Amino acid sequence: MVQDNFLGNYSSCVAARSTNRAILAGSQDGGIVTQLFAFALEEGIIDGAIVAGPGDEPWRPRPMVATSVAELYAARGTKYNISPNVSFIKEATRSYGLDRVGIVGTPCQMQAVRKGQLYPVGLRDVPDKIALAIGIFCMENFPYQSIVQLVEDHANTKLENVTKLDIGKGKFWVYTERGAVVQLPLKITHKYEQPGCHVCLDYVANLADISTGSVGTPDGWSTVFVRSKKGTDIWSKAMAAGCFETKPIEEVKPGIELVTKLATEKITKNRKTIEERSSFGVGKGLRNPYI
């Protein structure tokens, strides 16, 4: 078990991508989340998964309990705006009757899940039913209206024509169905970030069973951290079933060094923000949620 101040605890870290072409066709990077949930569904490890499904407006996600592979496919890809997935965590065990729940979420959502398991104030009978929590790397998130602002105003593109959004290589990318590609420098996107993200002290979802993201690996691949006992067990079963093609993280560029660098930058910057909040006013500070 590796214990890292910024990357958390993990039993292994690899570069990986799904071996299923259908998954890769609509996935953000290596199709890790969709492939893991599809495998877990088919093996009966989970009865369903809370994912960011399609909402009422283009690129506006809505939490959805996927109980079939087809529903998982509908939720592929990163939306870059808020999907309150944790809001379904009790509902999944009630209305949907799931005994083994999968959930994907950002690092803060993994924090909510683990706090909820240890301190289930309003989560009766939920703690023992979290069967697979997959975390995604997250530098920051955006409200939906910020995505509208960035895509329709700055990038001058109608959201309904967008086929993919991506953040990588220092830019915010907008791909359209006609093949046009618009890129915005991240210095434009920063001011539209969700403010609550600026006190977040987790980049790679340290509390997930398995966490994944694009940073560290070449296009079409994902970096995967396998963390908990549950995560290790499920990952090894998925590997044995041939779900993933992997490479040692040491053999890919830019590799884990970039993940460490970005994690360190995010957490250092946000620690400073928390510190600055303590003297925000004149002799008065803003709240620090961490005790």
Next chain:
Amino acid sequence: MSDKITAGHVHMSGCTGCEVAIADNYAGLLTLLDKYVDWVYDLTLADVRHIPEMDVALVEGSVCINDKISVEEIRQTREKSKIVVALGSCACYGNITRFCRGGQQNQPQHEAFLPIGDIIDVDVYLPGCGPSPQLIKNVCVAAYLLLKGSDDQKALAEAYLKPLMMLSKRGTEACFCDLMYDVIDQGLCIGCGACAAACPVRAITHEYGKPQGQRDLCIKCGACYNQCPRSWFSFDVVNQYESIMETIDAAMAP
């Protein structure tokens, strides 16, 4: 077993839902009673008329300050217990009893109810309407380890219970408004959805990715605020979630 702790359930003005939540640990409750706890007082389950000395008192319900017996019993509970736990949201925050206006047969003049923290000092809050059986189990095991465990176990139990002890010092008021005041207005909300999941009356939806409460529906239970990862969050505890849950599971093995 001589090293058991003693505990009891004190019934103030509550609906017995909290006690049912204790029982909803099913076989786990039997394990608790077998290994860790002598259940010395409980109006519903034990034939004991007066509040005895005990290590841990789990108090359900708010205090009707118009009822002399209730006031006397909550005072005695404080005097005779090492640790007083406010079990459930009525004891912690008043919850639904905040809305009582009296008029109920056969004591219509019983109209004023206060959370127990307005009458006595409380050591630990265990909020929820009803509190989840799993949180009750976790707190019971932690309380046992704190009183009877090894040094390591004591440290772990203390770290686990610390946020719930801090809650008991924070105050006796709770509402969806806490999320507004302490999380959203403070620029801390990340729209994760934990509050909406926790709300027992489904009063919380999301607007612009942020929770919006129908305040007419809010029963002032404090579940949303306390479930939020940005109201209070201890990395010391939550980073160890796996080992803590294993410790509790091991303790609860029959």
